[in-house]
Amino acid sequence: MAIKGLITAIKRLTRSIFSPSDGPSSHNFQNIKELRLTFQSRYLAFRRLIAANNRALTLMTDMEEKLRGTRPFGMSYIKATCTEITTQVYTMVQNLNLLAPGKYGELFDTFESIRQKIQKELDSTELNSLSDGASRPLVMDLTDVSSDHADLVGPKMANLGELKNRLGILVPEGFVITTEAFRLFIEESGLHEEIARIIQSADRNDMDDLYRMSTRVQKAILDSPVPEQVKLEVERHLEGMKEKMGPSIRLAMRSSAIGEDSKGVSFAGQYRSVLNVSEDFVFNAYKEVISSLYNLTAITYRYRHGILEEGLAMAVGCLAMVDAVSGGVLYTLHPFGNEDVLLINSTWGLPKAVVDGTGRFDEFIVTRKRPYRIIEKQIRDKDRKVMCLPDEGICRVKVVETERMEPSLTDEQITDLACMAMKVDEHFGEPQDIEWAVDRKGRLVFLQTRPLQSIPKSGSDWEAKVEGTVILQGGNTVSPGVASGPVFFLKRYADLLRVPEGAVLVAAQALPVWASALQRAAAIVTEEGSIVGHLAHVAREFNVPAVFGISGVMEILKEGQTVTVDAHRCQILEGEQEGMAVHVGGATGALMTGTPVHNLLSRIAPSIIPLTLLDPDSPHFHPKHCKTYHDITRFCHEKAVVEMFSFGTDQTFPQKSAKRLVTDVPMQFWILDLDGGFGEDVEGSYVSLDQIVCKPMIALWEGMTAVPWQGPPPVDTQGFMAILYEATMNPHLDPGLSSPYSVKNYFMISRDYCSLQSRFGFHFSTVEAYVSERTKENYVSFRFKGGAADLKRRVMRALFIQDILEDYGFNTRMVEDSLEARIEAYSEDIMFGRLRILGYIIIHTRQLDMIMTDLSSVDQYRQRFLRDLKELERGRTL
């Protein structure tokens, strides 16, 4: 052992890391200790870089998945993921610069410029809530409202103002507490942070968690005081109302949220309205309404529709309560009927029972053109109705016997209603969904109008005949389609938390709160409920087959029983019927595509996901050519491996430098112990296998040596010509000309980490693995590139390997003949099995590219591979 070499090495090292005053050789032992410390620090930096690399790649894969648009995510997902990836990439840059001080400083600049691009996109979406606050009123009288004020009063109240002030339609007196007041409330109560924190935590599909979070935010809102300025303004407007209408006013407080009427998104019934509120409780009711912005149904609904939480605000309409004789909902275009009729659902008392799906109602079909002919009347037994209580609140009361079967609207009222509704339809230029009431004086009052959600055109799938034993029949088609699944009863709120994927939901009433379960459901049936109610909207939006008003479902069906719902024929059939695909609501189409959240992610992703730096040997492989976060991670990773290895070999430090592996395999392997990969101190320049305690390396080695290589495959003439051609065109194929790194096959190991860089024949491969009890950090990655044959054959070989690896659960990515495969977060045993497989593959695919066009021998090889791998995967337990 050359002691002189050691001293030289230390001298060299001390010059860079020690202060000049340190003595050169008299402190050998301290210096050795220092050197070992340096090595340990470097290994820590290296390990952190690798861990950050893995995490970043996992996040990018997840982001790619989200870009497909089939899984819901929210703004907070984007923020959290961007933040985390940024942190990981920064960690990599930082640690690479620890490994090679001063060498890659410009990576920080590259990183920063990419980060700023991402930041710019993120900033562009956040609404500037503080701008010109002074000029925005906290409360607005409905007389002053038109569609121009949608930002301030929410679309629902803006529409109502339009009806009143532009169309002269009778709507209730009242005023609107604006979104500006909402912002002030959130700001003064300091809830902004709280809400952001909670929403971020909830950006996962965990219903329990979401429920907890939602409860917390709502409680926080209810516990906060309404800002003094808002109070004063509201009181002033209340006085004004009293002057007009007499001293004892009652209000209907209705939500009107920004974003409620985004295209194709109805928010039906997601937010709360409080009816018949007395003056004393206006502020409580106000808080109740705005807190509903964060109820479970609303959060999941927004989340699934990709609605940004940022800029979310709610205005609240305070309207004189209409003590209705009858009321209901009108669609100016029948959702399933032919194109020239409109639909009215009507009941005694307040329209609430129709909207909430909690009561029975009459149905009228009327032509859309003058003279508004009534085509069909269905008068149902309306046994209960919702009424205003004298002081405050509402209640459900029995309808007197003689009125139950009476039509809740006269023919004249029907025609008048149709006439007014069509005026609204024309004004807005699209079909409307109108809530209306008839007051004590017999006048028609419009309470709300919004665009009618478009209903998916009937597909042929539900027109197909469904055969089988019919268990129940009846009710109305609310959302067409056919689906099967196990019955799941929705009885209380808590049931929402345990809805199984693909269930047929069964409920007594079509309550709006059930909406949050629809995404997971195959179908929904209820005993009561209306085609125009909230839940019906959501069922259609999620394309979940639904039948409402089908009697007996709660008694006759059994929990867990498999049934088929044919919503078109309003039938429930036994079992899962032949030839029908199980339809799960959420699985239809790319539901996120085109949503604001998805658009934002699509703008950010190009700065993160693409990999443009492919070839580490190219002069382009340089910090200034890193265009994305992915490029930076790739660059850092590559350079970190090189830096680690060159540090080991540059120093002829005995305990740590690369040693040659003693083996009977006819190949040379060099091993660099990073930290604890050797079980004992190893003297000299050789190390034997039994001195190695690095488990991932042992597993890999087992795979490499389990079956002896049978030599190159017999090559057909064409394959040989392909090699000759490639060899003359590509001088790098001459092994004699390779760089120092490619002549050696070298392992870097620690106790839990192993990387193998190798060149077997004409291809390069890298295996890298970290396997320990930190299951989530475990990974095995594999890179494979090159070959001696022409590109076509090399690509075919890479495909051959890709095929096999995918069967073993690897995620793979191929660009030309370069293959990357990764597997993550499995337990040690599984990871060791995968390493044995990789070991086998890197040895036995040598020169296989040459025979890749010979299909029969490819197949022969494949069979042999699969047989051997099956054995190897099981392996011995290490």
Next chain:
Amino acid sequence: MIESIKLLVVDDELDFLETLMKRLRKRGVHVQGVKSGEEALECLGREPIDVVILDVKMPGMDGLETLKAIKAKHPLVEVIMLTGHANVETAVTGMELGAFDYLMKPMDIDELLYKVQDAYQKKMLHETRIALRRKIAEGGNEDEDK
């Protein structure tokens, strides 16, 4: 290694603080908790702490200010930032100010513990090296390393 780590958790959200401390204690970590940046600095002045888990958003002195103060007065102490409010800008600022890592709530407790161990290892290596250098500078020649 876990038993020798002295950990300080700083978070104004009491529920969170208490749960986290309980769970960390169950795993054998010596952990203390305080509710604000000011208290954290006070604690650091009083007791030897290796690693600080620091909430980003706090009333009074916020996370970044606290981090700055910690790094100025106790440069060897490693700080892991924790936030419920993801923000790219703050994350990078925190890292530039010398935070060991920047994690998002809610996080897996074991993951957090790994980070704490890594941070602790970094601190130990750092301290050992400083001690060694001092020894070399003083011309000491004793050797525990064979």
